[in-house]
Amino acid sequence: MPSLNRQVRVVTRPTGIPQAEHFKIVQEPGPAVGEGQILVHNHFVSVDPAMRGWLADVANYAVNSKGHASGAIQIGGVMRAMAVGEIIGSRHPHYRPGDFVTGWFGWQDYCATDPRAVVQRVPPTELPLSLWLGVLGLNGVTAYLGLSILGNLQAGQTVIVSTAAGSVGATVGQLAKLQGCRTVGIAGGPVKTRLCVEEFGYDAAIDYKADNFAAALAEAVPEGANLYFDNTAGIISDALRNHMAIGGRIIICGTASVANWDPTPIGPRSERYILTRRLTVCGFIAFDHADQWGEAVENLLPLVRQGKLRYREEILDGIEQAPDAVAGLYRGENLGKRVIRL
Amino acid sequence: MPSLNRQVRVVTRPTGIPQAEHFKIVQEPGPAVGEGQILVHNHFVSVDPAMRGWLADVANYAVNSKGHASGAIQIGGVMRAMAVGEIIGSRHPHYRPGDFVTGWFGWQDYCATDPRAVVQRVPPTELPLSLWLGVLGLNGVTAYLGLSILGNLQAGQTVIVSTAAGSVGATVGQLAKLQGCRTVGIAGGPVKTRLCVEEFGYDAAIDYKADNFAAALAEAVPEGANLYFDNTAGIISDALRNHMAIGGRIIICGTASVANWDPTPIGPRSERYILTRRLTVCGFIAFDHADQWGEAVENLLPLVRQGKLRYREEILDGIEQAPDAVAGLYRGENLGKRVIRL
Numbered sequence: 001m002p003s004l005n006r007q008v009r010v011v012t013r014p015t016g017i018p019q020a021e022h023f024k025i026v027q028e029p030g031p032a033v034g035e036g037q038i039l040v041h042n043h044f045v046s047v048d049p050a051m052r053g054w055l056a057d058v059a060n061y062a063v064n065s066k067g068h069a070s071g072a073i074q075i076g077g078v079m080r081a082m083a084v085g086e087i088i089g090s091r092h093p094h095y096r097p098g099d100f101v102t103g104w105f106g107w108q109d110y111c112a113t114d115p116r117a118v119v120q121r122v123p124p125t126e127l128p129l130s131l132w133l134g135v136l137g138l139n140g141v142t143a144y145l146g147l148s149i150l151g152n153l154q155a156g157q158t159v160i161v162s163t164a165a166g167s168v169g170a171t172v173g174q175l176a177k178l179q180g181c182r183t184v185g186i187a188g189g190p191v192k193t194r195l196c197v198e199e200f201g202y203d204a205a206i207d208y209k210a211d212n213f214a215a216a217l218a219e220a221v222p223e224g225a226n227l228y229f230d231n232t233a234g235i236i237s238d239a240l241r242n243h244m245a246i247g248g249r250i251i252i253c254g255t256a257s258v259a260n261w262d263p264t265p266i267g268p269r270s271e272r273y274i275l276t277r278r279l280t281v282c283g284f285i286a287f288d289h290a291d292q293w294g295e296a297v298e299n300l301l302p303l304v305r306q307g308k309l310r311y312r313e314e315i316l317d318g319i320e321q322a323p324d325a326v327a328g329l330y331r332g333e334n335l336g337k338r339v340i341r342l
Numbered sequence: 343m344p345s346l347n348r349q350v351r352v353v354t355r356p357t358g359i360p361q362a363e364h365f366k367i368v369q370e371p372g373p374a375v376g377e378g379q380i381l382v383h384n385h386f387v388s389v390d391p392a393m394r395g396w397l398a399d400v401a402n403y404a405v406n407s408k409g410h411a412s413g414a415i416q417i418g419g420v421m422r423a424m425a426v427g428e429i430i431g432s433r434h435p436h437y438r439p440g441d442f443v444t445g446w447f448g449w450q451d452y453c454a455t456d457p458r459a460v461v462q463r464v465p466p467t468e469l470p471l472s473l474w475l476g477v478l479g480l481n482g483v484t485a486y487l488g489l490s491i492l493g494n495l496q497a498g499q500t501v502i503v504s505t506a507a508g509s510v511g512a513t514v515g516q517l518a519k520l521q522g523c524r525t526v527g528i529a530g531g532p533v534k535t536r537l538c539v540e541e542f543g544y545d546a547a548i549d550y551k552a553d554n555f556a557a558a559l560a561e562a563v564p565e566g567a568n569l570y571f572d573n574t575a576g577i578i579s580d581a582l583r584n585h586m587a588i589g590g591r592i593i594i595c596g597t598a599s600v601a602n603w604d605p606t607p608i609g610p611r612s613e614r615y616i617l618t619r620r621l622t623v624c625g626f627i628a629f630d631h632a633d634q635w636g637e638a639v640e641n642l643l644p645l646v647r648q649g650k651l652r653y654r655e656e657i658l659d660g661i662e663q664a665p666d667a668v669a670g671l672y673r674g675e676n677l678g679k680r681v682i683r684l
Contacts, residue, residue, distance in 0.1 A: 053618075233613035252617045264610040271575035272603045275594045275625035276395075283617035 001089070002030030002041070006342075008079045008107035008322045010055065013072075016260045017330045018055050023079065023323035031112035038118075039089035040101065040111045046082040046133040047316075047325040047338040049256045054080050056262065079107040079322070084122065084132045100124075102132050107322050109342055120293060127304065128313075134167050134337035135311040136300055142253060142286040143171035144296040146229065147179075149289060150251050150282050155180025157226035158245070161202075162236050163256060165192040167311070167337035170200045171300075172229045174309050177201050181227075184220045186236055188332055195335065199310055208236050217243055224248065232257035234267070241273050250281040256330070312336025343431070344372030344383070348684075350421045350449035350664045352397065355414075358602040359672045360397050365421065365665035373454035380460075381431035382443065382453045388424040388475040389658075389667040389680040391598045396422050398604065421449040421664070426464060426474045444474050449664050451684055462635060469646065470655075476509050476679035477653040478642055484595060484628040485513035486638040488571065489521075491631060492593050492624050497522025499568035500587070503544075504578050505598060507534040509653070509679035512542045513642075514571045516651050519543050523569075526562045528578055530674055537677065541652055550578050559585055566590065574599035576609070583615050592623040598672070654678025 004027050014022045033039045055073055073080050083105035087097050092115050095101070100122035105111035122132050134140065147153060159176040163169040164185025173183045173196070185196035185205040196205035204220045206213065217239060224245030230237055234257035237250075244250070258265055274281060286293070303309035314334045316325060321340050329338060346369050356364045375381040397415055415422050425447035429439050434457050437443075442464035447453035464474050476482065489495060501518040505511040506527025515525045515538070527538035527547040538547035546562045548555060559581060566587030572579055576599035579592075586592070600607055616623060628635070645651035656676045658667060663682050671680060 230613070233611065233617075237613065252613050255614050255617060258611065258614070261611075261614045264614075266608045267611045268606040269575065269600065269603075269609045270612065271572070271579065271594050272597050272600070272606075274623055275575075275597060275627070278625040278627060278630060279623075280625075281616055281621075281623040283620040283622075285617070285620060288620060 001032055001039075002110050004028075005030045005108055005110045006319050007109075008319060010073055010075055010077060010079055013075055014052070014055055015262070017052055018326045020324040020327065022055070025319060025323070030110050033089040033091050033112050035091050036114065037112050038087050038092055038095045038101075038115055040083070040085040040103070040105050040113065041088045042083040042085040042105050042109055042111065042342050044084050044130045044133055044315075044339045044341055045105075045107050045319075045322070046138070047322070047329060047340060048082070048138070049254055049326070049329050051079070051081070051326045052330075080104065081107045082119065082133055082138055083107075083111070084129055084137070085111075100129065102137055107319070107340075109319070119290075120297065125301075130313055130315060130339050130341070131304065131311070133339050134313060135171060135304055135309065136297055138286060139167035139337055140171050140300045140309075140311075141293055141296040142284070143168050143175060144300055145286050145289050145292055146251050146253055146284045147172060147175055148296075149292075150249065150284055151176075151227055151229075152249060153179050153181055153227060156182070158182045158184065158221055158223070159227045159229065160184045160186065160221065160225040160240055160243075161229045161231075162186045162240070163231040163254070164202060164205060165195045165200065165312075165335070166231060168253060169229070169231055170196075170311065171309065173200050173202050176227070177203075178303075178308065184225070186232075186240070191335070195312070199312070208239075214239060227251070229253065234258045238268050241270060244273070244277050244279055247278050248280075250279060252281065252283050253285075259330070314338045316340045318342070343374055343381075344452050346370075347372045347450055347452045348661050349451075350661060352415055352417055352419060352421055355417055356394070356397055357604070359394055360668045362666040362669065364397070367661060367665070372452050375431040375433050375454050377433050378456065379432075379454050380429050380434055380437045380457055382425070382427040382445070382447050382455065383430045384425040384427040384447050384451060384453065384684050386426050386472045386475055386657075386681045386683055387447075387449050387661075387664070388480070389664070389671060389682060390424070390480070391596055391668075391671050393421070393423070393668045394672075422446065423449045424461065424475055424480055425449075425453070426471055426479070427453075442471065444479055449661070449682075451661070461632075462639065467643075472655055472657060472681050472683070473646065473653070475681050476655060477513060477646055477651065478639055480628060481509035481679055482513050482642045482651075482653075483635055483638040484626070485510050485517060486642055487628050487631050487634055488593050488595055488626045489514060489517055490638075491634075492591065492626055493518075493569055493571075494591060495521050495523055495569060498524070500524045500526065500563055500565070501569045501571065502526045502528065502563065502567040502582055502585075503571045503573075504528045504582070505573040505596070506544060506547060507537045507542065507654075507677070508573060510595060511571070511573055512538075512653065513651065515542050515544050518569070519545075520645075520650065526567070528574075528582070533677070537654070541654070550581075556581060569593070571595065576600045580610050583612060586615070586619050586621055589620050590622075592621060594623065594625050595627075601672070656680045658682045660684070
């Protein structure tokens with residue numbers, strides 16, 4: 001049993017984007033492994049935009065409908081997070097010390113838990129362990145399943161992606177390109193748009209912060225987009241909605257550009273665009289499709305190995321980086337999937 | 343050849359809801375039948391909320407992608423409308439005088455046209471001819487195909503319908519009920535809500551104009567609606583969006599409650615509801631599915647004959663009723679499908 005366990009706990013509930021002051025780092029004695037439990041030593045913990053929603057005291061989409069963590073996070077508790085680590089103790093017949101797993105182990109060094117918190121087993125590979133929180137974890141699986149379940153893509157179609165250089169977006173763009181689609185990325189600033197084209201193979205990338213955003217968008221999708229994979233909502237989506245092809249699809253996977261949903265912000269009404277262009281707009285959350293998670297990883301893994309699916313990571317060192325890490329995502333300061341090495 | 347043809351023409355383009363002053367009635371010589379054409383004598387012409395959109399000088403959803411009328415109506419032209427009438431002249435091998443047809447024959451007594459304007463042939467029945475513009479025409483087919491293509495209904499689910507006593511809405515409510523669903527209608531005022539329950543068999547009906555609308559809605563769908571068939575958009579849809587079940591579907595079929603879409607009106611943003619509740623929101627226009635029109639009528643006709651599918655009509659007499667007839671729909675003054683007998 002580990003002697004000490006560092007934890008990032010929630011001290012007050014944020015009304016908008018979680019900031020450093022909403023958390024504190026504590027040390028407590030290392031946990032014991034109860035009957036039927038496993039003890040995981042976290043190597044990397046994840047930092048996700050969705051953490052804002054998990055912390056909000058309103059209905060949110062934390063996790064799935066199969067018994068995992070759900071509802072708003074309790075004040076005083078360990079911050080909910082995906083993590084990847086090694087099992088160092090087990091009182092469950094299906095898990096052995098030395099196995100690596102990802103799951104809902106939280107922002108802490110050690111987690112003693114019922115195995116229902118496990119999301120996937122990590123097979124032995126030569127790949128960095130951190131990838132199982134990104135391109136081979138929630139982000140990659142979200143991109144893969146979002147496209148395969150709702151995308152209905154055909155070669156030659158045009159796909160627009162917001163937060164196109166982000167971990168989900170970059171995977172969506174590359175998978176769509178591999179399916180023969182024309183891909184257009186939306187990102188903030190010249191560094192990210194260049195990354196879209198040079199590293200992630202987008203046919204075009206547009207800077208939503210630039211003065212010529214509307215004109216550049218019109219030029220990039222002259223015949224309209226067949227799919228818009230939306231990680232932002234807000235004013236970016238408002239602009240894109242005018243550039244959807246008849247019968248186009250919008251997959252809403254995140255709402256990163258809207259800082260606060262309580263009270264509900266206002267924006268241009270979308271009903272008539274949806275009707276006249278016969279759009280289909282769907283919400284997508286990968287955890288709803290836990291039964292297809294393995295299939296997704298099986299398809300993503302060879303692409304990563306062969307270098308056909310590229311990724312960026314930003315690894316922060318040390319648990320003391322955690323409290324400000326979500327706010328940093330919303331400041332747009334990261335390039336690539338943000339994880340914390342413990 | 344008829345000696346005179348009365349026509350309702352568009353004299354100015356409305357910016358919002360078409361009013362009487364946007365039209366004028368003229369008489370011109372009856373049309374001649376050109377080579378390959380048919381000459382139709384209209385018995386009834388239709389009055390539809392969608393006419394507002396057809397008259398707007400913006401992208402609209404008038405008709406289909408298969409060569410029928412489309413784009414905004416030209417100033418000076420005959421008002422676009424569905425009609426049902428008798429073929430009284432034919433220079434086309436597939437159509438004979440004495441046949442009855444529905445189609446895009448306009449607000450006028452006679453129409454000489456290419457048969458591509460025909461929407462369906464009317465089989466001989468004992469039923470009133472006007473029904474082929476309502477429950478057996480665009481409205482009934484919209485309800486049937488909207489549900490069968492996008493509704494994905496299962497017995498025991500809850501279905502909410504806006505403009506629930508209207509021609510499309512009442513058919514949706516009854517078809518959903520026949521499939522074993524619980525049906526909740528939204529309508530304006532006590533006369534229409536009573537009609538919903540007593541005539542169209544809704545399990546509950548809610549008056550959106552009443553002070554207790556929000557509370558009544560919450561009470562009527564305690565576990566959320568699985569399908570919202572939306573004919574209104576606007577504030578009614580804003581309220582219903584909070585009462586959708588996880589995985590629910592919204593079919594947008596009309597936007598009757600929003601008077602003007604240019605410029606785009608504002609309202610509460612919907613992206614986060616769509617995401618967190620995993621909603622699917624689709625635009626639906628029956629003309630996109632012309633190949634399934636016949637199948638829809640084949641299913642609707644026996645239900646009407648057996649009294650299992652009830653309908654209301656409001657028949658106005660004479661072409662002079664036409665100019666004010668669309669505005670009257672938006673004033674909510676009609677009970678049932680509005681048609682004009684010529």
